[in-house]
Amino acid sequence: MRYLRPMIAVTTTLFYANSVLADNEMDTFKQQLNALQKDYEERIQMLNARLLKTEKNTQQVNTKVHQIDVKLKQKEFSPVISRAQNTFNPAISLILDGRYASFDNDPDDYKLPGFALGAESGLGEKGFTVGHTELVMSANIDDKFYGKMTIAIAEHEAEAEVELEEAFIQTQGLGNGLTVKAGRFFSEIGYQNVQHAHSWDFADAPLIYRGLFGNQLIDDGLQIIYVAPTDTFLQLGAEVLSGNRFPAGGQHNGAGAWTTFADIGGDIGIEHSWQLGLSYWQADDVVGRESGGHSHGNSAVEETPSFTGSSEINALDLVYKWSPNGNPRNKNFKFQFEYFDRKENGGVTMLNSGPPVETTSYDGHQKGWYVQVVYQFQSQWRAGLRHDQLNVNNTGSDADVLEEAGLSNEGHTAKRVSAMVEWLPSEFSRIRLQYNRDESYEKSDNQVFLQYTMSLGSHGAHQY
Amino acid sequence: MAHTNIRENNMLHQMIKIVGFSVLLQLLCSNTVYAQIKVFACEPEWAALARALGGHAVKVHSATTAQQDPHHIQARPSLIAKVRRADLLVCTGAELEVGWLPLLLRKSGNAKIQPNSPGYFMTADHITLLEKPVVLDRSLGDIHAAGNPHFHFDPHRMLQIAHALTARLTKINAKNSGLYQQKLLQFSEQWQQAILKWKKRTQVLRGKRIVVSHNSWVYLSQWLGLVKVATLEPKPGIPPSSRHLSKVLGQLKQKPADMILYADYQNNKSARWLSQRTEIISIGLPYSVADEESLIHWFDRLLDRLLPVES
Numbered sequence: 001m002r003y004l005r006p007m008i009a010v011t012t013t014l015f016y017a018n019s020v021l022a023d024n025e026m027d028t029f030k031q032q033l034n035a036l037q038k039d040y041e042e043r044i045q046m047l048n049a050r051l052l053k054t055e056k057n058t059q060q061v062n063t064k065v066h067q068i069d070v071k072l073k074q075k076e077f078s079p080v081i082s083r084a085q086n087t088f089n090p091a092i093s094l095i096l097d098g099r100y101a102s103f104d105n106d107p108d109d110y111k112l113p114g115f116a117l118g119a120e121s122g123l124g125e126k127g128f129t130v131g132h133t134e135l136v137m138s139a140n141i142d143d144k145f146y147g148k149m150t151i152a153i154a155e156h157e158a159e160a161e162v163e164l165e166e167a168f169i170q171t172q173g174l175g176n177g178l179t180v181k182a183g184r185f186f187s188e189i190g191y192q193n194v195q196h197a198h199s200w201d202f203a204d205a206p207l208i209y210r211g212l213f214g215n216q217l218i219d220d221g222l223q224i225i226y227v228a229p230t231d232t233f234l235q236l237g238a239e240v241l242s243g244n245r246f247p248a249g250g251q252h253n254g255a256g257a258w259t260t261f262a263d264i265g266g267d268i269g270i271e272h273s274w275q276l277g278l279s280y281w282q283a284d285d286v287v288g289r290e291s292g293g294h295s296h297g298n299s300a301v302e303e304t305p306s307f308t309g310s311s312e313i314n315a316l317d318l319v320y321k322w323s324p325n326g327n328p329r330n331k332n333f334k335f336q337f338e339y340f341d342r343k344e345n346g347g348v349t350m351l352n353s354g355p356p357v358e359t360t361s362y363d364g365h366q367k368g369w370y371v372q373v374v375y376q377f378q379s380q381w382r383a384g385l386r387h388d389q390l391n392v393n394n395t396g397s398d399a400d401v402l403e404e405a406g407l408s409n410e411g412h413t414a415k416r417v418s419a420m421v422e423w424l425p426s427e428f429s430r431i432r433l434q435y436n437r438d439e440s441y442e443k444s445d446n447q448v449f450l451q452y453t454m455s456l457g458s459h460g461a462h463q464y
Numbered sequence: 465m466a467h468t469n470i471r472e473n474n475m476l477h478q479m480i481k482i483v484g485f486s487v488l489l490q491l492l493c494s495n496t497v498y499a500q501i502k503v504f505a506c507e508p509e510w511a512a513l514a515r516a517l518g519g520h521a522v523k524v525h526s527a528t529t530a531q532q533d534p535h536h537i538q539a540r541p542s543l544i545a546k547v548r549r550a551d552l553l554v555c556t557g558a559e560l561e562v563g564w565l566p567l568l569l570r571k572s573g574n575a576k577i578q579p580n581s582p583g584y585f586m587t588a589d590h591i592t593l594l595e596k597p598v599v600l601d602r603s604l605g606d607i608h609a610a611g612n613p614h615f616h617f618d619p620h621r622m623l624q625i626a627h628a629l630t631a632r633l634t635k636i637n638a639k640n641s642g643l644y645q646q647k648l649l650q651f652s653e654q655w656q657q658a659i660l661k662w663k664k665r666t667q668v669l670r671g672k673r674i675v676v677s678h679n680s681w682v683y684l685s686q687w688l689g690l691v692k693v694a695t696l697e698p699k700p701g702i703p704p705s706s707r708h709l710s711k712v713l714g715q716l717k718q719k720p721a722d723m724i725l726y727a728d729y730q731n732n733k734s735a736r737w738l739s740q741r742t743e744i745i746s747i748g749l750p751y752s753v754a755d756e757e758s759l760i761h762w763f764d765r766l767l768d769r770l771l772p773v774e775s
Contacts, residue, residue, distance in 0.1 A: 059656070059660055060656060063620070063623075063656055063659065140579070143578065143579070143580055143581075146570060170570065171573075172569065172570055172578055173569070173572070173573065173574055173575035173576075173577070173578035173581070174573055174575065175573065175574070175575040176573065177548050177572070177573040177574065178573045179570070179571065179573045225571075225573070226573070227544060227545070227548045227571065227572060227573050228545075228548075229548060229549050230545060231545060232542075232545065233541030233542055233544055233545035234545070235544075263541070264541075265540070265541025265542065266541060266542045266545070267540065267542040270529060270531075273538075273540045273541065273542065274541075275541050321538070321540075325529070325531035325532065325729065326528075326529065326531065326532050327531055327532040327533055327536070327729055328536060328537075328538060329533045329535075329536040329729075330731050379703045379731065380703060425702075426701065426702055427536075427701070461539065461562070461563050461564055461565075461566050461567040462538075462539075462563070462567075463539065463567065464538055464539050464540055464541060
């Protein structure tokens with residue numbers, strides 16, 4: 001049994017041997033063929049891969065060549081490095097402003113009962129006049145300082161007056177969110193105060209600005225602002241001022257006036273943004289602040305009220321802006337509200353009066369607010385509405401002198417409603433039509449302004 | 465009366481106090497983590513590039529979205545707060561942001577990102593610009609003295625900028641230079657592949673005649689071989705007037721174009737008006753990357769919008 005199985009196997013093998021041999025030959029042939037095919041396939045694949053690689057390399061080389069080409073061109077043209085101001089010369093811009101004004105009342109009769117108005121606080125002249133012509137020069141002085149000067153040229157009673165509105169230096173990138181400014185500048189009190197007249201939304205200042213500051217609070221001094229490293233915008237600041245310009249007055253050794261202010265602001269989503277500000281101004285030692293005088297009958301000399309005492313102002317401002325998708329170019333909306341509250345304590349003397357010289361103690365309290373909305377409904381058109389209101393409660397030992405000084409409210413609440421529409425051919429030009437229903441004093445006035453404001457020269461960046 | 469006044473004043477004083485107090489709180493809390501490089505990108509394309517090249521080492525904020533016209537941004541309080549804390553500014557330059565960026569820089573009180581410091585990176589400084597005007601005159605519209613600043617539509621320039629930006633990131637944050645090199649390698653490989661792909665896809669666009677709304681497409685046209693035949697704005701930055709539009713209409717009636725292009729953020733009224741009268745297709749193109757989108761994806765999307773014209 002042991003040999004039986006191998007024997008069977010051998011016989012079977014022998015029996016089939018011939019045919020097996022033939023099959024083997026075929027297999028070998030097939031195998032060879034397969035191997036050959038496989039070999040070729042592999043080679044083709046390899047070639048293909050090499051071809052792809054070469055192609056890729058060529059493309060890479062092409063890109064490199066392009067890059068080198070561009071770089072070479074760059075060298076040839078030696079590009080002007082684009083800085084904010086790309087020349088050493090200061091950025092110069094000129095604001096041309098002119099208007100046609102029509103008033104029902106005589107603008108010379110204008111008064112704001114309860115406020116002793118400073119110079120330049122009137123309505124301006126009627127008819128055609130050239131308004132504030134502003135010349136602005138600014139530049140980075142070096143890597144640490146920036147400087148700016150604004151000269152306003154206005155005509156008063158056929159005499160051209162040149163006023164130095166701003167002349168300051170300011171640190172850039174002092175670090176830790178600090179910025180220091182020195183010289184003459186617009187105080188950071190309120191919201192609109194830092195804006196140049198040409199960027200106001202109406203032809204005239206809000207009544208409360210007219211009453212308190214003679215349109216704008218400008219003084220010489222030092223300002224320091226700190227921006228906190230927070231996601232919500234938060235800035236704190238203080239100013240030490242000379243205090244010899246309206247609405248302060250007198251010469252001071254140290255600071256004649258000072259301010260503190262805080263602003264917070266941010267975005268709500270992409271379309272909305274806001275800013276809320278609180279500010280405070282104080283002048284403890286106002287000496288001889290004179291305001292617009294008036295003459296009695298035929299007398300040639302003007303009796304001018306002069307205030308001496310202390311003065312403080314609290315202010316609140318709120319601004320909200322909206323634009324679709326956060327893109328204000330074609331459509332945007334702006335809401336602006338400001339509230340001021342001034343308290344004064346001291347005495348008022350009528351200069352050039354008497355004898356005896358008219359004088360009274362003075363305890364002043366003046367409040368005022370305005371609210372305005374401006375809607376840009378097309379890329380070249382804006383329209384706006386504004387409401388002003390004042391509230392005065394001044395007292396003094398001699399009511400007659402107060403009244404003569406213009407500090408009595410005459411039982412009147414000053415109000416004004418304004419509406420305007422603007423056409424903006426480009427971002428450098430603007431033509432505005434404005435109507436005021438002005439109830440500053442008891443005799444209400446209809447006022448119409450047609451105003452152009454154009455800016456020549458370098459782009460100015462505008463504040464929020 | 466006097467009583468209410470005193471109360472009002474007290475309220476104001478209290479509000480000032482509250483604000484002061486919250487500042488102190490914020491100050492105390494803010495000194496926590498300072499690990500990442502804070503990048504302030506003026507436009508979303510640079511935000512996307514910074515994200516791609518900086519990886520986890522950077523925290524990027526884009527000042528604008530693709531829906532906003534980068535010429536006309538307001539120096540909003542939120543932007544000042546962001547610039548205040550930025551380590552690196554990545555912007556276009558070439559006067560594109562001249563209406564708002566200088567103000568942000570001045571107000572920020574941040575030394576790191578002032579001009580000429582390492583944290584001040586203007587992409588325009590690292591490439592050549594087209595359309596550098598010979599004459600500077602405002603009657604020619606809102607032109608840029610340095611040249612046309614809408615170069616983010618050129619992928620080749622984008623790659624150059626990527627190299628420069630990596631160098632800058634390395635300079636500011638040498639600690640992560642390895643990461644930045646690796647990211648750049650990765651980016652440029654993908655980018656070159658993408659350029660090849662785009663080139664193949666857009667062969668059909670070569671020589672197509674286009675009407676544009678603003679001259680924002682110079683670099684795109686140059687890259688894709690498009691031919692600009694008319695501009696809807698009579699002058700850069702001046703909205704199309706009906707007189708100018710009818711002139712363009714007359715011109716197109718004589719010699720038609722293949723498409724009218726405008727940016728998504730732009731007012732498309734005039735483009736549509738013209739399209740209706742000439743039966744030329746008007747196409748709104750995504751001006752920049754959307755939120756968190758990659759640059760490659762944005763280019764793909766841009767070309768998708770351009771290409772259906774062919775089918």
